[in-house]
Amino acid sequence: MSWLPEASSHAGRVDVLLAGLVLISLAVLGLVFGLMFLNIIRFRVGSQMPVPHEVVAHKSWRFEIGWTTATLVIFFALFVWAARLYVVGFQPPAGAIQIYVTGKQWMWKVQYPGGQREINSLHVPLGRAVQLLLTSEDVIHDFSIPVLRIKHDVLPGRYQSLWFIATRTGSFRFYCTQFCGIGHSRMTGTLVVLNSTDYADWLDHTPASGSLATRGEALFISNGCSGCHVSGRYPPDAQEPGRAPSMVGLYGSIVPGPDGRPVRVDGAFVHDAILHTGAGRFPKGRYTTEMPSFRGVLGEDELAALVAYIQTLSSSTPPGMGALASPPREGR
């Protein structure tokens, strides 16, 4: 099965799994059709074959338990195999390049950490971990890249993540695979995998209005975030410094989540916290005021910039550029 190229080692592993599934299916189909035809040949009314006298009915229990157990064992093995491969998709490696992808009826908007933007096209470097932060401005879409054998639904009002390491240069198609209205089939684009020099070249020659984090910093001031949140360079102008949590070192730290359980602050967390504030969502703790929701105030482009900026305030995580990060091993 190789007429669809494999552009990552994960794609290779999925293909091996698929090949395993195909082999098991062929074996079962062979058994079912084989037995059916054998039975027809031997036991058809008017068949010339001698019919054996001992009928298997008295062994029925042994047969039932035999094929039930065999089915269970095979299925459980398949389940474990496929689940282990899937779990990997939930663990993006540290230092992945973060690219923001926003779906709207009917196009994909892509924003890079360096401030470059494009539509219906996604450029990534060869051999480097890339994390896509996906969100939608309207309905549910789905970002699907067949050559990488991955996809994920793209929901309005929250971030979803997909990550991969491309291992083959070239141009490949990506699609929206969740029906999103009458322009659904036009919502496709091209994934371009470039080697590192070509990629650097492409970044240099694509116009960018300041890096994503720089834009985020400007938004952080202009929207009044800096009035309450400490962010290093901009101390809050209020007299009381404890009005809101500090943004310094927040990204990547562990904080109590909406349901009280500890969660690690990532892009999705920051994005959701800006949009879904309000009574009951976060424990107010020692702070006296509650943050207003920025739903409808900030667009997804701006949210991406803010998330990128807040990342730069944590020294532990590289600011999405990840220029020095060595490619981690995909999976385990």
Place this chain on the structure above:
Amino acid sequence: MAPMPGSERNYLWQDGTVRSWLLTTDHKRIALLYMASITVFFVLGGIAAALIRLHLIVPTGAIVSDETYSRLFTLHGIVMVWLFLVPSIPVTLGNFLVPLMLGARDLAFPRLNLLSWYLFVMAGMLVVYGLFRGGLETGWTFYTPLSTDYTQGRVLPVVAGVFLSGFSSIATGVNFIISIHQLRAPGMTWYRLPLMLWALYATSVIFVLATPVLGITLLLLGFEHFFHVGVFDPALGGDPLLFQHLFWFYSHPAVYIMILPGMGVVSEVVSTFCHKPVFGYRFVAWSSISIAAIGFLVWGHHMFVAGTSLYAAVVFSMLSFLVSVPSAIKVFNWLGTMHGGAIRLDTPMLYAMGFIGLFTVGGLTGLFLASLASDVHLTQTYFVVAHFHYIMVGGMVSAYFAGLHYWWPKITGRMYPEMWGRTAAALLFFGFNLTFFPQFLLGYEGMPRRYATYPAQFQVLNVLSSAGASILALAYVLPLVYFTWSLFRGARATDNPWQATGLEWRTSSPPPTENFAQAPIVTHEAYDYAALAQAEDATRRETPHG
């Protein structure tokens, strides 16, 4: 048509007025009313499918606009699921056969039965009104927020129609459950029930337990639409994934509504045409019940890429593998039944064997989608389309045709033309595979479903699929023609033309309005062919001319 001499006493001709048909409480007549209705909807959904396949022979789309295409597949999905597949076997063959197989006079609640048909017809008219006056482009799944905020189509009448059809399903389910509990003939113990009734019982349990969830979901959808209460819409503070959870909590069990009755039919047909009791009767019976039970616990496998938690995905994947075990048990038991039987390859048996083969393909490709990592690649592509058509069309429609041919002599008192029947069965099998097998490959290559236009590299497989669809269409039209012909010209059927064991074969063909001249008493297990032969010997000795 004038009543034929000597046939005034059967249910078809007892009283021929339109009024007597529209106000009938006879389960056999209601079954025929239903049969006529779902045939109309099947033709409607089939025409939509034909237009879809015709459109897709060219990458840029051959005949309609993107908007019309979206409306066509929405119509195809909604009509085929709720107005054909869900009711199909239960309300037609089930309605006709449950009392006959139980040895009863009618269902427990004959008037409720008639009411369910009226609800169904109203539901169908609402849906068709919505789909034609305005159109709808949401797909049959009505995912929010597309269906609430971003569509110009007539969501409301269609959703109201689907809501109403749910009550029709619930009425049928309640009727079957109570009838099977209460109306079994003397001697008809649970383990003497034909396997068709076990399957219909399991189906009814799903009707009664799952359909209300669909009703609630659709009500919430209307609530949000009219009163702007945030339930599913993130802009109002709702959660779009909640809709998917609720929708699939109904719609996955509904998949088993659409396949369990088919399994029941196949158990009957395989036993009869092998002239041998079903191998592992109790395993087949209980596998129906366990499919219905586990079927409630697997809805999350529709949402592996939707943004649910890792933990949920792993659990739902495991449960999805588990639900396929009882199906495998059934397949092996049917093969065991064939072993050592006296196999006759009449039309119903050909359809039943087609069912076994195509259902197995559908089930095995289900494993590809229950497996997490491969599901991520294959879901929402044509692979899924092919997979569920193998179950719904290859499985359920084959089984429906198997049942229709098998019980046609009992229902109408006429035989269908055997040669044409076998031809149609073979055409269905080959046409179906040619239509849907290429779609597995398209899905692996990444072609998304619900695309009105597509990249040129997918054209060859799409043309193959469309070519298969034209053969499939022929396989549907043929039975429509020869069944109609047989109503008037078919050879007279005897009471038990297949040498089958069920109680329905002990009464005349077609049965009298009151089903049995004498209330039957059951003294043997189901599928006891030795007892049947003895009984026939006895009758022959009593009436030498018989």
